[in-house]
Amino acid sequence: MARLAANHRQKRMASSPPVFRFAPSPNGRLHLGHAYSALLNQRLAGRFGGELLLRIEDIDLTRCRYEFEQGIFDDLAWLGISFPPEVRRQSRHFDDYRRALDRLDAMGLVYPCFCSRQQVKEAVGRCEAESGMPWPRDPDGAPLYPGTCRDLSEAEARRRRAAGEPHVLRLAMDRALARVAGAALVYRLFDETGAQRDVTVDPAGWGDVVLARKDVPTSYHLSVVVDDALQGVSHVVRGRDLEAATGIHVLLQRLLDLPTPRYHFHRLLNDETGQKLAKSRLSRSLADLRADGATPEAIRRQLGFT
Template sequence: MCVPAVPFVCRFAPSPNGRLHLGHAFSALMNAEAARRMGGTFLLRMEDIDATRCRPEYEQGILQDLAWLGVAPDAPPRRQSAHFADYAAALARLDAMGLVYPAFESRSDIARAVIEAEARTGRPAPRDPDGAPLFPFPRAVLTDAERASRRVGGTPFVVRLDMAAALAAAAGDRPLAWPEARDTPEGPRETVAADAAAWGDVVLARKEVPTSYHLSVVVDDAAQGITHVIRGMDLYHATSVHVLLQRLLGLPTPVYHHHRLILDASGHKLSKSNAATSLAALRAGGATPQEIRRRLGLQPTPST
């Protein structure tokens, strides 16, 4: 076992809105085994800000699956639903800096504006790295007073980051970038330049929930003392937004390692929404933890 000169703390952060599948198992194993190799700490986070979909029985299922895989965390899980005050405080800091604003355009408003723009220009609308159209309404379409009036009046809204203002506020003598461990979580690193502008004015909170994935993940990583974020390549480009928020909020930037994704037979990423076979179902069908490792292309544990 290698004992690091500085702490090595990583985390597995599933949403308890369904059962874990092979993709989750791969990420959990990558985190737990990197912590073991480095003599570090493996933590668990329940990303349960979506109260309509997250359920206690799914959280229990996650704990059962991790125990079965042999990767129990080193401390009780942090639940995002218990830390809304932390996210609200971070959002308030950004608001005090003039970097966020309430936006009242609905999804249908956005879709209609994108269609009209594409028809007018004959070109596809700009899209973010995930392929979604960038928010097409400039902040200046309403004054701050008009936005405040609508908010007080109860109009539904989301809170968006003013990307141009945020990038200006984050500018300094250090480029916006993050350290990426390429081959293994604890391996050699390279510096990756962040491109947060590619995401446009991202959503940071909603009227009924004072946070979003982007905001909560950076607050949580700092609160849990995460030194290494080990997660799938599907979140590689989102790191640009996270690094920007870390800079704005004065939070540390961890080392990142974005691992390969586990794909289905058609070449698509495994997901709950596509009804990927759960670990519970595989276990019920007779699969063993060692078989799961083999299916994921991982070496068997030393006890085999």
């Protein structure tokens, strides 16, 4: 029944007006890269007769701040991008993500991992020293989790969780893939003309990804697929740096019987050194540019949205 319901939702999405979303995190001020993504979402939503939603992805309660959220609204209004008044803030919907996580747990696909990042690094180093070979990396270049906690007994895992040990919850990738064996892991890629083609993904290269943490009952991967489904998002337009991660999202959508949106991955903007614009590198913000006299028209023209 769940699969039939998911198929019905997929068909309904295909026949309804498209729904796009721009989903920044309020952990810093928006820069030109965000402006490009927001303007492209606006253009494609208009071109395809769809609606553009705003979502605030603020699951990181330590780095996300109110003033940065207000800055998002200010920057987007300055650029001339409007949204429906109901804005989804992830921090208000942890119960939605917890329910999705509980479903995966009930399938036997989730296990607690008590390893710190330093312990994972040390374990990978030992494996490389013993084998004399580089340890496998995920598509982002990070070493795959070596599976230290995969075989903990249920009693041991329960005892350590009850004791309050810091931990994350990981997806057992091999069991997850076995669960969907025989089902095609495919999403539809579309371009700015509307042309489409199917893309097959293989999420195995990510290993046992983190789905939640002890203090936050979700992760980017889990929350984004739940949000897109609950908001009826049919078209996801985001940067190429997230293209590989779509394999994880398609897998989670299959496991949770959620519809898979169409995807478009746009170019990334670099600074004068050739590095991708990023908040973590303190790339110049739209607020800085505005303070220096830039106009919305100049920004649009610079980014190719005349």
